[in-house]
Amino acid sequence: MSGHLRIRWTIVPSTAPQPLINCNRCGGLKPYRCSGRFRVNANGKRIDAWLIYRCVDCDNSWNFGILERCSRRDIEPARLAALESNDPVLAYRHAFDVIALRRQVGRVEEFPDVAVRKEVLEGTRESAAVLELRLGLEMSTSLRLDRLLSGELSISRSRLQALEEKRLLSVDPEGAKALRKPARQGTTVRIDLVGEDDRQAIISAAGG
Template identity: 80%
Template sequence: MSGLSRIRWAIAPTTTPRPLINCNRCGTVKAYRCSEKFRVNANGKRIDVWLIYRCIDCDNSWNFGILERCNRRDIEPARLAALESNDPALARRHAFDAVALRGRVERVEEFPDVAVDKQRLGDRRKSATGLELQLGLEMPTSLRLDRLLANELGISRSRLQALVERRLLVVDPDGAKTLRKPARAGTTIRIDLAGEADRQAIIAAAGG
């Protein structure tokens, strides 16, 4: 495929996963949201750290364990300072660890909404007849790749499938089967739009 417009998509989930917990105030199972606040408890040289969650209805708290009876000497000073200062980036990283959350509770709600920052790689190519999209993810997302492409390119998922069947859309690695799986960092999508009447609109929507 010649005449590619190459674009990098930096994808950031916008809503943290929510554990579903039996709230002793509400008397039923409720979703809990991350407060982005840590609780740090020091007992001599031992430190416990939790990320605090709040019931979305009554604000009851639930603590998600991060460190348990950890020796202060085993914690990097920068990390300890970040925990003690409620560093938003560190709280966000732990809050998006759905795997760790599932180790503590049976059910976790995940949300597919994302923000996509689009950066063109190289000069704008007015003669471009195709796209190369390189995906980077700040955190894992549950958003399927085909939904991401349809949302950001302004085309239907059925049209994406038609492009696959005509061998005009290629996903690397692992092929087109990954379209129905969550978007992953390191994925590259190439789309040949030479025969599409609206190719310039699609390229512009992609950030090209």
């Protein structure tokens, strides 16, 4: 056995972050869910656009500002059309923009659920000594790397830690406690499986 089995994991967060808003209808701090719809005010030369959120309990609405008093000249017609037609890809992109949301709300709840698409880039399962996982994330997630690996590979987090301590698992780029931090775009995880009894099971789970 020699060589690497290189697999790309494309990770797509499933549930959009929810801002916590002081709901003036039902009272108290409540999570608001993205409706997937925009509100666009494009009457004059100035354009405002918001992504509409709704209280999970009472349906009260809150507007997440996307464009504010923007000059019509500065907006690409395709983008305006996407806003006006509630384009789902554009709504998805804004709904996962946690940084912009936090700037407007302060408190935002994030969800760790993701869908993972697995695709072999190089190597074969029979000859692989080292499993190499390349992570691709278009949107950020709060899901910790060890939880992602444990869930997808069906191995415990304590075993992941043991593999790391024995230097059979490495994370690139390296960082202190990288396993305990959220999974990041461009991360590569390498696991040396030569001496592991369940090598085939791990490789299958990884998508090989």
